[in-house]
Amino acid sequence: MLRTLLIGLGRAGTGLHLPVLHRARTTRPELFADRPVVGVDPAHLATASGLHVVDSLRAARRTLDPDRTVVHLCTPPAVRGTLLGEAARLGFWRFVVEKPLATDRAALRRVLDVVDEHGLHVRVVSPWLHSALTGRIAELAGDPAGIRAVTVTQHKSRFRRTLTNSGHTDAFQVEIPHALGVLLRLLGDADVHTATCTDLRYGGDVVPYMGGARLTLSHATGLHSRIDCDLTSPVRRRRITVATAAGTRLVGHYPVTQDDDIAQLDVDQHGRTTRELITDDALLRCLTHAYRAFAEDRPYADELRLHTRTAELLDDARHLALATPTRTRTRHQEAAHHAG
Structure with a gap:
């Protein structure tokens, strides 16, 4: 079973992902660990039921085992490459990333370079x-x-x-x-x-x-x-x-x-x-699809190519x-x- 780390505790993180994760635990208990979601918020501003807030990624790393954790990157697109790299250097390698994957081709290249360098498994949030x-x-x-x-x-x-x-x-x-x-x-x-x-x-x-x-x-x-x-x-x-x-x-x-x-x-x-x-x-x-794919170590390249192309067309x-x-x-x- 997998635990969750939320990076970005705004509307996407606490308003969308968090309540859905709570529902997912009841529908797919074999995938989601029955432990609090850990959220990173340097200002300690976000509070919600079932959420344990820490002030840095390093603090989150002391709480979580990267091999049993899915990181949800719910920050604005402009900073995704930087945060993805920081989390990867701490050992995290499974990521659910909010859409779009990047805002332009330069930012997209930085994200894909980090993915390749660290061998990350990345799924992009795509409800439709x-x-x-x-x-x-x-x-x-x-x-x-x-x-x-x-x-x-x-x-x-x-x-x-x-x-x-x-x-x-x-x-x-x-x-x-x-x-x-x-x-x-x-x-x-x-x-x-x-x-x-x-x-x-x-x-x-x-x-x-x-x-x-x-x-x-x-x-x-x-x-x-x-x-x-x-x-x-x-x-x-x-x-x-x-x-x-x-x-x-x-x-x-x-x-x-x-x-x-x-x-x-x-x-x-x-x-x-x-x-x-x-x-x-x-x-x-x-999200259930993403966690099942992570748990079964399914290939992710085809999905990532689709979202890469989406980011290119948006640019x-x-x-x-x-x-x-x-x-x-x-x-x-x-x-x-x-x-x-």
Whole structure:
């Protein structure tokens, strides 16, 4: 059975990972040790049931056996490479890393160098990839060649967190990584075709690039997919729409709050629509998958390659979107700009 070390005790660490870990102990007791989760917080500010807080990674190392511990890295992406290396030098080698894996190619290279140098096993938090709804859509959609269009909508109001927390530098880092991984799974590899982002404005406050983001992917199959994320929307929505060559239209709604784990799927075939309700505690499925894989020493390279590609595409999208005053540019325009 494996113990847990949380690095980063903000919303992701104590608001998401910790309660899910508590639930996981009851559903998969053979994987999760019945011992308090250890959290690193230099200021000793975080308190929660079932959490033992220490002030440094070295203090955590005195409490935990690295060979029986999974480290959850829940810090902002910009510092992941540094903390990953520090934990690795103390002997820890199993890691669950919050998405995205990195914010740009340089940071991604630093993370991957640490992984290679220390032989780390890394799983990236990806609830949508482990979602029961995603699995059902993949089953119904069938072969990627039979898919004609995919659109993802990710809307929510995020004013207060954006105004008071600088953990993210652009909207591409917030919701879009969830959708991007799913699109790569459903449709295969892609390049960023177009990308746009907007500022968040509230009164006299302006947070550059954090109002929302939109991008279009051009897949190797020739299909274009689209993601639309509005972080100023008064309506919260996590929706994926898939149209197939056979005339089927799938509209999936991922759960939008932590207190309801029911996903919904509308299946429209030949003018008749049926609705499926799917129990979908996706983060629980994601973390349980990671711990089972760690316990069984399963290969992780394929998963890491997918998340590496996701990070690369997010970097491409950000560069394309921020390249002009209007913050939008297609890949073709970017190439022409550099050629000129």
